[in-house]
Amino acid sequence: MEKYTELNKQFINGQWREGKGDSIIDNLNPFDNSVINTFKVANKQDVDEAYDTAKDVSKVWGTNNPLVRRDLMMRTADVLMKREHEVTEWLIKEVASTALKAQVEIKQSYDMLIEASGYPTRMHGFTIPSFTEGKESYVFRKPLGVVSMISPWNFPLYLSMRTIAPAIAVGNAIVIKPASQSPVTGGTIIAKLFEEAGIPAGVINCVVGKSGEIGDYFTGHPGSRLISFTGSTPVGKGIGRIGGEALKKLALELGGNNAFVVLDDADVDRAVESAVFGRFMHQGQICMSTNRILIHDSIYDTFRDKFLDKAKALTYGDPADPKTIIGPLIDNKAVKHVLDLIERSVQAGAKLELGGQAEGNVVQPTILSEVTKDMPIFQEEVFGPAVGLVRFKTDEEAVELANGTEYGLSGALHTRDLQRGIQFAKQIETGMIHINDQSVNDEMNTPFGGEKNSGVGRFGDDFIVDELTTVQWISVQVQPRKYPF
Template sequence: MQFINSEWREGSDEGQIENLNPFDNNLINTFKAAGKDDVDAAYDCAKEASKTWSKTNPLIRRDLMLRAADIIMKRKDEIADWLIKEAGGTALKAQVEIKQSYDMLIEASGYPTRMHGFTIPSFTDGKETYVYRKALGVVSMISPWNFPLYLSMRTIAPAIAVGNAIVIKPASQSPVTGGTIIAKIFEEAGIPKGVINCVVGKSAVIGDYFTGHPASRLISFTGSTPVGKGIGRIGGEALKKLALELGGNNAFIILDDADVDRAVDSAIFGRFMHQGQICMSTNRILVHDSIYDEFRDKFVAKAKTLAYGDPAKQETIIGPLIDNKAVQHVLNLIEKSVGAGAKLETGGKAEGNVVQPTVLSEVTKDMAIFQEEVFGPAVGLVRFKTDEEAIELANGTEYGLSGALHTRNLQRGIEIAKQVETGMIHINDQSVNDEMNTPFGGEKNSGVGRFGNDFIVDELTTVQWVSVQMQPRKYPF
C-alpha cells in the first residue's frame, strides 16, 4: 500500500513488487506498485502540508518525535520480526537498529528548538540585518535495504522535526521496514496529513521521476556509489541539495604496537556485523608485517567460530545476503582474488543466500577484494611495513567513508588518522560507528553532505537574509 496524505491506497502502476524473505525466498507480501500519478499526488500533498507544518509550534514537533519514539519501543518485537524476515538481519542486528532508530527520534526531538537565527552588523548606516533559518519545504528520501529502518529514520525524523514534509521511496527489497512501517509509526503518533508520504514503486518506472520531481528541494539517498552518482546528476541538473551516503571500502590499520587480541575482536565485529552489508564495514585489514602472522591466526580462528544460517535463530551471527545477485558478487570477488594469488584461510562457499565467513590472506592492492566494496562476509588481510605505506594503502581506493586504526601510541594514531582520506576514522575501535550527535559522511566517492547533530540541520534547512533600513538612507543618485 501507498501512504499519501494520511491515506492508505493501492498503487496506480500495473506492476507488482514481490517482497521476498532473503533467507528462504518465501513471499512475505505483495505491493501494487506506485506509478507517476502516485508520485505527483505524494509531492503535491507534501508541498501543501509543508506550508503550515513549518510554522507549527516547535513543541508540537518535539512531542511528535517523542510519541514516535515511544511507539517504536512498544512495538519493538513486531518491528524486529519484520527486520529479520524482510532484510535478513539477525536478532542482534534488529535490536541494534531499533535502538538506533529510537535514539535518532530522541535526538531529533531537540531539533525544532535548534532553528537558530542571528543578527549581523550592517555596513550601511541605519540598517539592521537579520538571518533567519527556515525549513526547505519538501524533502525526498530514497531508503536502502541494509539498515532500512534506521537509515530512513536518520533523514525522516530530522526533516520533519525542523519543519519539512517528506516523500519516501523505500528500496524494493525492504518496502515495509524502509517505508510503510515508518509511515504507520508516525500515523499512530498523530502526524498531520501530507507531512509524511510513502510511495512503493519500481525504480525503472518511477525512480528518475521521483528523484527529479520539482516539488522537492533536497534528495537524501543511502546506497551504492554508481546509483548515487546517477541521483547526483539528476539532482544537480535540478539544482537540488544533496545528502548522499554512498559506498565504502574501509581500511582497518593495525600498527606494530597494537594490542593484537583487542584488534582481532574489533575487526571481527567491524567485518561481520550484518554479514558485512554495511557501508561502514571493515573491507580491508592492513596489518604490520611484524604482527601479521599472529593477527592472521587469531582472526581466522575466531572467524571460524561465527554461527551462520537462519537469522531468526538467536545464536546466528551471519545471516543471508539480500539476494543471490549479492551472493554471486561476493563469490566472484573471492574467486578472482584467489586466482590472483590470495590464500583462502576459511570460508569461500555459500549455502543458499548465506555466505560463509571468509578470510583471505596475502592480499595485495591490485586484487579485486582490495579495490572493490565487498558488501558481504569476506575480508582480505594485507601486509605493510611502515606507517607511510599503511597510509598509502588506506588511501588506495576511490572510497573514503569510514575506517579504524589500532595502536598503543594515541598521538601516533591521531597523526596517521588525520592523513587517511576518510570522513570518519576510529582509533582502537572498528569502522562501524554511527552516533546521532556527530558528523556522519564520507569523502571522495563515498558521498557528499553530513548527517547528525547541527550538520543535518544545515542540510535540511536554508537561511534567508532580511535587512531593515531603520533610518532614511542617502543614495548617490
C-alpha cells in the first residue's frame, strides 16, 4: 500500500491543487523544528470556490439514501485503521504526539466514525397536534447545507473528525480550515481518508491558509450555516462575533482551567494515578487537562509527596521514542508562555517542587505547591506540563476555588462517598465533571461542551445532530378551513 501523496495541497471539489495565494506555510516538526512539507496557501478565491462547490453538492448529498452516508462512515473507519501506522507517523512528527497519545487519538477518531454511521437514520421528524380544525402538522429534520470547521492543532485528527464525520453523516457538505501547525493531521489527511473511502467530489473541502489572510473571510463567509471551532477562548470570542453578525449557528469548544478536587475521604493513591494522567497526557496540551489540583488540608502533604514521586518517573524528550510520555510543546512560543507562567507564580509565592526548565521545546514535568487563587498558574490556562497544588479546608471552600476562574469545561473529584461526590459535582460550574477519575474524558455518545468562557453548544450523540441540522414545520390543511373574512 503506497503512502498518501499531495498532502501539502488544497482539496477543493475533489481535486488536489496548489493554493492561489502568494505566500507559503512551512509545516514544522515541533521536536527539531525541521520542515516536514510546505504549503502554497489558499487565498479568498480558493475559499469562495470551496464554499460554492460545497453548496452545490450539499443539495444532492443531503437528500440521498441515508444508507449511502452510513456506509461511507464505515468505509472511512476501515481506511483509517488500514492506514493507522501512516497516520501515527504524521501525528508524531507534525504535532509531537507520543505513541500513546497517537494511539488514543486514532481510536477516538475510529469510534467517532462508527458512532456517526448511525446518525443518518436518526434524522427523526415528528407530528404535532394542530390547534386548527382539519389541519395536520409535520416537523421534518434537515441538514443545514454547508458547515465550516476550524480545527485545532493539539488533537487535530480527532477534534476535526468529531465535527466532520457527524456533519457529513447527517447530509451536510463541509469546508475545513486546519490550524497552520497541523495542516495535514487536522485537514488534508482526513480528506484523503474520505476520498479513499469514495466520498463524492465536493462534499469535503480543505483550504490551508494563514489566519491573517483568510481567517475572518472564511469565518464570515455566507456559504456556510454553522461554524465549528475548537481552540482558545480569545480566538473563539472573535469567531463568535463574526459568526453572530452573520447569524450563523456556533459550536465553540474553547479554553479550560479544569479543577481536580481531592476530598478528605479520597483514596489518595487512586487520586494520584488519575491526576498524573490528567495533567501530563500530551504535555498538558488538552483543553480538558487537569489545570489545578485542589487537595484537602488533612491529606495535602501525603498527596503532594506521592504525586511528586510519580511525576519524577515520567520520561520526557523525543516523541518518536515509544518510551516517551512527555514530548515537546507545539512551538517555542508555547514554551515561553509556560515558563513565564511558572516564573510569575513562583515570584507570587508558589514553591517549585519539580521541573521548571525546558530543553528545546520540551518542558520538564513541573509541579508547584502552596498555590493560592490569586496566582497566575491558578487563574490562567497552562497548556503545558505544569500544575499547581492548592490547599482547602472545607467542601464549601473547595467549591468556591473550583468555580474561581472564567472557565468551565471539565473537572474531576475524588471521594469514597459517591453521593457526596455527586452533590459536590452538581455545584461546579462546568459542562463535564468526573468522579474518581481525571478530567480528560470524551465519549462520543455523551454531551461534550463547556460553560462560561469555555464555549457554547454540545458535541456528541443527539446533541451534535441538533447542532448540525435544522427543523422545518410543514402543515397540511386536510379539511377546508373557515376563515373569518
